[in-house]
Amino acid sequence: MFTNAEPSGGPVRRGRGRRPADEVRAGVLRAAVELLTAEGLPAVTFDRVAAAAGSSKNTLYKWWPSAGALAAEAYFARSEAALRFPDTGDIETDLRTQLRSFVRLLTADEGGPVIRQLIGAAQMDPALWREFSRNYSRPRRELARAALERARARKQLREGFSLDIVVDQLWGACYHRLLIPDEPLTLAFADELVDNVLRGARADP
Amino acid sequence: MFTNAEPSGGPVRRGRGRRPADEVRAGVLRAAVELLTAEGLPAVTFDRVAAAAGSSKNTLYKWWPSAGALAAEAYFARSEAALRFPDTGDIETDLRTQLRSFVRLLTADEGGPVIRQLIGAAQMDPALWREFSRNYSRPRRELARAALERARARKQLREGFSLDIVVDQLWGACYHRLLIPDEPLTLAFADELVDNVLRGARADP
Numbered sequence: 001m002f003t004n005a006e007p008s009g010g011p012v013r014r015g016r017g018r019r020p021a022d023e024v025r026a027g028v029l030r031a032a033v034e035l036l037t038a039e040g041l042p043a044v045t046f047d048r049v050a051a052a053a054g055s056s057k058n059t060l061y062k063w064w065p066s067a068g069a070l071a072a073e074a075y076f077a078r079s080e081a082a083l084r085f086p087d088t089g090d091i092e093t094d095l096r097t098q099l100r101s102f103v104r105l106l107t108a109d110e111g112g113p114v115i116r117q118l119i120g121a122a123q124m125d126p127a128l129w130r131e132f133s134r135n136y137s138r139p140r141r142e143l144a145r146a147a148l149e150r151a152r153a154r155k156q157l158r159e160g161f162s163l164d165i166v167v168d169q170l171w172g173a174c175y176h177r178l179l180i181p182d183e184p185l186t187l188a189f190a191d192e193l194v195d196n197v198l199r200g201a202r203a204d205p
Numbered sequence: 206m207f208t209n210a211e212p213s214g215g216p217v218r219r220g221r222g223r224r225p226a227d228e229v230r231a232g233v234l235r236a237a238v239e240l241l242t243a244e245g246l247p248a249v250t251f252d253r254v255a256a257a258a259g260s261s262k263n264t265l266y267k268w269w270p271s272a273g274a275l276a277a278e279a280y281f282a283r284s285e286a287a288l289r290f291p292d293t294g295d296i297e298t299d300l301r302t303q304l305r306s307f308v309r310l311l312t313a314d315e316g317g318p319v320i321r322q323l324i325g326a327a328q329m330d331p332a333l334w335r336e337f338s339r340n341y342s343r344p345r346r347e348l349a350r351a352a353l354e355r356a357r358a359r360k361q362l363r364e365g366f367s368l369d370i371v372v373d374q375l376w377g378a379c380y381h382r383l384l385i386p387d388e389p390l391t392l393a394f395a396d397e398l399v400d401n402v403l404r405g406a407r408a409d410p
Contacts, residue, residue, distance in 0.1 A: 041329075042329070116328040117328055117329060119325070119328065119384060119385065120324070120325040120326065120327070120328025120329055121325065121328075121329075122325070122384075123321040123322055123324065123325025123326075123384065124246075124247070124322060124325055124326075132385070133385070133386075133387055137385045137387050138387045141387055141388070161397060161400070161401055162397060164388055165378070165394070165397055165398060165401055166401075168377075168378035168379075168381045168382060168388075168394075168398070169374045169378050169398070169401065169402070171381070172373075172377050172378040172380070172381025172382070173370070173373035173374050173377040173378065173381075174373075175377070175380070175381055175384070175385070176373045176376070176377025176378075176380055176381065177373060177377070179324060179327075179328065179380070179384065180324065180337070180338070180342045180380070181338075182338055182342050182343045182346055183346070183369055183373075189370070189373075192366060192367060192370055193370060193373070193374070195366070196366055196370055196371075196374065196402075196405050196406065197374070197401075197405060198405075199404075199405035199406075200401050200402060200403075200404035200405025200406070201401065201404075201405070
């Protein structure tokens with residue numbers, strides 16, 4: 001709007017209204033994740049993110065259906081590297097490594113509270129839920145299922161049951177202890193989970 | 206307060222300010238569960254529950270640390286009967302029956318949304334979380350653990366692993382599909398869970 005009111009051209013036309021969309025988007029995501037980890041999900045409002053990123057609130061409304069959806073995208077863009085799925089050829093090693101990384105993330109000062117808040121808020125914010133599913137839980141389920149399918153092809157897992165169930169029995173069990181914390185979420189729990197699930201899922205020798 | 210301003214005694218003294226506490230409490234819980242199932246958790250505010258129950262808001266503040274905690278107590282007081290733990294002497298039958306009842310509750314129009322909202326809100330409301338744990342998740346975990354211990358004593362389950370893990374692998378897996386619904390929560394899923402978990406947990410014949 002200022003650029004329209006200023007007909008003299010030059011630097012004003014290259015002002016903040018004209019930053020490339022990718023750059024604006026990256027700045028918004030950075031500002032959102034900083035607010036999220038410093039102050040928690042309730043601090044991630046379109047007002048505060050726009051102010052911190054020096055962007056217009058209208059842009060944020062155009063790009064994200066809710067502030068929760070923006071928070072989810074910002075968070076998962078950053079945590080992705082910590083949760084790669086290993087592929088050593090041995091499913092027990094890979095599941096143990098991956099589940100331990102997951103438990104470390106969920107019990108970290110930065111990870112646990114944020115994920116609890118995102119899943120919590122998603123129960124009443126369909127846009128946040130879709131973002132969580134699209135950017136995080138569904139791709140992560142697919143990575144796990146692909147690893148389990150490779151293990152079955154190598155005859156490490158028996159036939160005759162849905163591999164998706166293993167995802168719920170491992171990662172679902174960890175989320176259970178995160179969200180309804182009656183019992184502690186520990187690395188020892190992750191190890192015992194893998195033992196117990198594989199005992200039921202392993203192909204007969 | 207009206208009773209104090211009215212020195213003539215008689216019926217006024219037996220007015221609504223003097224109802225026995227148990228009766229008031231039951232009325233408040235009834236009003237809360239009606240609001241909760243009709244309109245969802247956001248409708249359960251101290252204002253609206255007090256108005257619906259004809260009670261004073263001060264009483265509600267005195268008895269419950271948050272409106273969410275009140276909603277949780279109200280809901281669980283009502284759903285308890287639907288979730289009794291059977292004891293036929295056969296752990297497979299009992300787990301299957303109980304997990305099917307649980308899935309039916311979570312997928313019912315009335316149960317699923319309310320439980321999702323309670324667990325969701327609990328992630329940012331410590332009083333609601335304590336109420337959820339005290340009145341619901343912890344006693345239910347203990348019932349399941351006791352059933353699993355009886356089965357182990359009958360040599361139906363092997364030694365050498367924590368029975369608590371089975372609770373996370375069965376009920377936790379169902380909560381996972383309720384709260385992060387990338388895959389459907391069905392009775393067939395419950396049956397396959399019990400099969401898979403027992404295959405890993407059963408004592409050798």
